[in-house]
Amino acid sequence: MTASKPATRSKNMAGPLLRGGEIAVAACEAIQEDNPEKQVVIEDHRTYVRVEAEGGLIIRRKTMEEILGRPFRMQELEVNLTGFSGQIETDENYMRWYLKLDL
Amino acid sequence: MALLDRSEWYDVARATNWTPRYVTETDLFPPDLSDPFGLPMTAWEAFDEPYKVSYREYVKVQREKDSNAYSVKAALSRSKYYDSADEGYLSLLKLHYGAVSLTEYQACQAQGRMSRFSKAPGMRNTATFGMMDEMRHTQLQLFFPHELLARDRQFDWAHEAAHTKNWAVLGGRHTMDDIMMTRDAITTSIMLSFAFETGLTNLQMVGLASDSEAMGDFTFSNMITSIQSDEARHAQLGTPSIEILIKNGKKAEAQKALDISFWRVWRLFAILTGIPMDYYIPLKNRHMSFKEFMHEWVIKQFARQLSDIGLEKPWYWDLFLDDIENHHHCQQGGIWSWRPTVWWNPPGAVGPKERAWLEQKYPGWNDSYGRYWDVITGNLLDGHEEKTHPNCIPVICNMCQIPVSNRPGPKWKARVYQLDYQGKRFNFCTPVCKWIFEQEPERYKDFETIVDRMFSGVIDPPTLPQVLIYMGIGVVSNGGRDGYDYSWVDGHRKQAAE
Numbered sequence: 001m002t003a004s005k006p007a008t009r010s011k012n013m014a015g016p017l018l019r020g021g022e023i024a025v026a027a028c029e030a031i032q033e034d035n036p037e038k039q040v041v042i043e044d045h046r047t048y049v050r051v052e053a054e055g056g057l058i059i060r061r062k063t064m065e066e067i068l069g070r071p072f073r074m075q076e077l078e079v080n081l082t083g084f085s086g087q088i089e090t091d092e093n094y095m096r097w098y099l100k101l102d103l
Numbered sequence: 104m105a106l107l108d109r110s111e112w113y114d115v116a117r118a119t120n121w122t123p124r125y126v127t128e129t130d131l132f133p134p135d136l137s138d139p140f141g142l143p144m145t146a147w148e149a150f151d152e153p154y155k156v157s158y159r160e161y162v163k164v165q166r167e168k169d170s171n172a173y174s175v176k177a178a179l180s181r182s183k184y185y186d187s188a189d190e191g192y193l194s195l196l197k198l199h200y201g202a203v204s205l206t207e208y209q210a211c212q213a214q215g216r217m218s219r220f221s222k223a224p225g226m227r228n229t230a231t232f233g234m235m236d237e238m239r240h241t242q243l244q245l246f247f248p249h250e251l252l253a254r255d256r257q258f259d260w261a262h263e264a265a266h267t268k269n270w271a272v273l274g275g276r277h278t279m280d281d282i283m284m285t286r287d288a289i290t291t292s293i294m295l296s297f298a299f300e301t302g303l304t305n306l307q308m309v310g311l312a313s314d315s316e317a318m319g320d321f322t323f324s325n326m327i328t329s330i331q332s333d334e335a336r337h338a339q340l341g342t343p344s345i346e347i348l349i350k351n352g353k354k355a356e357a358q359k360a361l362d363i364s365f366w367r368v369w370r371l372f373a374i375l376t377g378i379p380m381d382y383y384i385p386l387k388n389r390h391m392s393f394k395e396f397m398h399e400w401v402i403k404q405f406a407r408q409l410s411d412i413g414l415e416k417p418w419y420w421d422l423f424l425d426d427i428e429n430h431h432h433c434q435q436g437g438i439w440s441w442r443p444t445v446w447w448n449p450p451g452a453v454g455p456k457e458r459a460w461l462e463q464k465y466p467g468w469n470d471s472y473g474r475y476w477d478v479i480t481g482n483l484l485d486g487h488e489e490k491t492h493p494n495c496i497p498v499i500c501n502m503c504q505i506p507v508s509n510r511p512g513p514k515w516k517a518r519v520y521q522l523d524y525q526g527k528r529f530n531f532c533t534p535v536c537k538w539i540f541e542q543e544p545e546r547y548k549d550f551e552t553i554v555d556r557m558f559s560g561v562i563d564p565p566t567l568p569q570v571l572i573y574m575g576i577g578v579v580s581n582g583g584r585d586g587y588d589y590s591w592v593d594g595h596r597k598q599a600a601e
């Protein structure tokens with residue numbers, strides 16, 4: 001995981017906060033893959049990694065399965081999901097963090 | 104056999120409302136416990152929890168979380184980490200366990216009440232998982248400090264604090280009773296799930312975890328971030344509640360519940376998280392200042408979430424921003440000065456290097472809080488330890504139960520906000536605590552602060568030794584002393600010699 005910090009952040013950043021672990025590493029990779037049009041910002045704070053992008057992010061079960069090389073239930077992400085910015089939507093095939101309002 | 108996807112059966116399985124036939128709806132869901140806002144049943148049936156989980160998934164995931172937390176503890180307990188741990192850091196742990204362990208159990212009861220009394224099937228469902236989560240948090244945080252009892256009796260406060268009348272406990276209990284033990288299901292979902300869990304638990308369970316990881320205490324940081332992964336899920340039951348209230352013309356009511364709870368919990372967390380972060384963690388291990396952390400998690404993240412679900416920032420936002428600069432610095436001074444009354448050993452820890460850091464993070468610190476510590480440091484350098492113990496009784500806020508205090512220095516800002524109600528004078532630390540009281544005086548008026556109890560005959564005789572016994576000091580464990588036995592003064596001694 002590499003840490004990067006933009007000079008300014010918009011008011012519309014949303015995404016997961018992950019604590020370390022196998023699933024978190026895979027999730028960071030999957031998020032990059034599942035949001036090709038977004039500039040994903042990853043900030044490492046030791047016990048948690050803040051992953052965000054303008055308008056939010058999505059992570060797909062299929063991508064996690066490819067990366068982990070095994071069946072994956074979306075709920076497993078919860079083990080490493082210590083929080084998130086924005087709002088959350090959960091589905092068995094994806095998890096999504098978003099904001100309704102564009103400020 | 105292939106399992107159905109969760110989304111194919113979830114809505115049907117969750118539709119658990121029914122039409123009562125041999126009791127009235129009001130008997131089944133008394134408004135005081137359920138919904139005092141009077142929304143129809145159908146309005147609550149629209150409740151759609153954003154973070155969904157099935158029972159099968161829940162058990163699998165929680166089992167994994169628990170086995171991880173306990174196995175990390177087991178693996179690391181051989182390392183004897185705590186035998187040589189920093190005293191300031193151990194104080195952080197004692198404060199944490201005393202304040203948090205059984206509060207988790209209160210949260211368990213609050214979740215239990217939401218799972219029984221909410222008219223929203225989705226809330227009942229989420230709160231049922233929440234109740235089991237909070238039971239897990241209680242168990243973890245009673246079990247983990249238990250092994251430390253043998254080396255230090257002050258860890259017994261993990262279990263005992265809630266059963267004492269220590270002044271710090273009274274403050275915590277007054278707040279928690281207010282926001283999660285004595286409210287209806289809907290208000291609890293705003294006060295506990297949204298204001299407290301979504302807004303502020305991150306400070307302690309994630310922010311402080313970064314510092315404890317830097318201290319090498321992986322057992323603790325791993326355990327509390329594991330807990331926070333439960334919070335991230337069950338805290339979400341507040342959002343749909345608020346959205347439904349707004350949609351049904353009850354925005355003002357939702358806003359008021361948020362405003363009350365957010366302030367109350369903030370006043371506690373500034374002490375619980377703010378002081379350890381900026382004073383107890385050794386300088387070299389500090390990650391961010393408390394203020395920086397507040398900016399990342401609350402001022403940016405939580406405030407953004409607030410506007411997204413249709414609420415406003417609390418009316419006292421400017422006072423809150425000012426409190427971030429002051430409240431925990433005041434209370435560090437107060438708690439350190441009254442250290443014999445607490446169950447941990449608060450380090451003064453304001454040597455020259457620490458002061459430089461504080462000045463950098465909180466410009467103006469030296470000229471305000473620094474002056475308070477100048478006097479203390481001077482007394483210690485002169486060998487007058489006895490002069491560092493105050494001989495007066497503080498004024499306690501009739502709402503937050505915390506000593507009234509504010510920024511010292513050239514412009515002394517401390518003042519008390521008073522209200523006369525039914526022939527009694529009430530003192531408040533801020534206009535916000537006073538405003539909360541005014542919203543519902545009958546709820547709060549009979550509670551006696553620790554100082555009231557000295558004058559009303561509850562603590563008899565009202566002498567220092569008796570007060571300490573009343574607060575559990577010398578009963579559960581010894582009270583506090585300076586965490587570093589004043590060694591932080593050495594730097595100043597060297598400076599004075601140069």
Ligand SMILES: [Fe+2]
Binds near residue numbers: 207210236237330334
């Ligand atoms: Fe909890």
Ligand SMILES: [Fe+2]
Binds near residue numbers: 210300337
């Ligand atoms: Fe909780």
Ligand SMILES: [Zn+2]
Binds near residue numbers: 500502504531532
């Ligand atoms: Zn107050």
